[in-house]
Amino acid sequence: MRIAVIDGQGGGIGKSIVEKLRKELPDDVPIIALGTNVAATSLMLKAGANEGASGENAIVYNVPKVDIILGAIGIIVANSMMGELTPLMAEAIGSSPAKKILIPVNKCNIEVAGVMNETLPQHIDNAIYIVKKHISQ
Numbered sequence: 001m002r003i004a005v006i007d008g009q010g011g012g013i014g015k016s017i018v019e020k021l022r023k024e025l026p027d028d029v030p031i032i033a034l035g036t037n038v039a040a041t042s043l044m045l046k047a048g049a050n051e052g053a054s055g056e057n058a059i060v061y062n063v064p065k066v067d068i069i070l071g072a073i074g075i076i077v078a079n080s081m082m083g084e085l086t087p088l089m090a091e092a093i094g095s096s097p098a099k100k101i102l103i104p105v106n107k108c109n110i111e112v113a114g115v116m117n118e119t120l121p122q123h124i125d126n127a128i129y130i131v132k133k134h135i136s137q
């Protein structure tokens with residue numbers, strides 16, 4: 001089971017996801033940090049990701065090779081994150097056979113109807129719960 005965490009811009013959401021995954025999952029579950037930029041990847045590596053890579057090619061190359069992808073909902077939208085997430089990245093992520101667990105962040109002109117108004121840490125906790133449930137199946 002390989003998990004990819006994808007983030008960009010400041011990398012704060014990815015960092016939080018990786019930290020919580022590390023606390024909740026066994027150490028032998030590999031976490032791959034995929035950042036749209038080096039700063040985001042670096043933060044996720046410091047938070048406990050096993051390995052990391054940055055940029056369009058790294059994301060496109062790695063997403064078909066993982067079992068679970070976690071990130072803010074914007075990772076499946078072309079030109080989100082102020083243009084950092086390219087159309088090719090969004091297509092690769094969306095087309096990946098991996099289970100996608102997306103955090104509903106109301107940015108990038110995306111608002112998900114029916115999602116409870118919770119804090120970002122609560123949404124991340126919910127995502128971690130889904131990962132644990134998926135791994136135990």
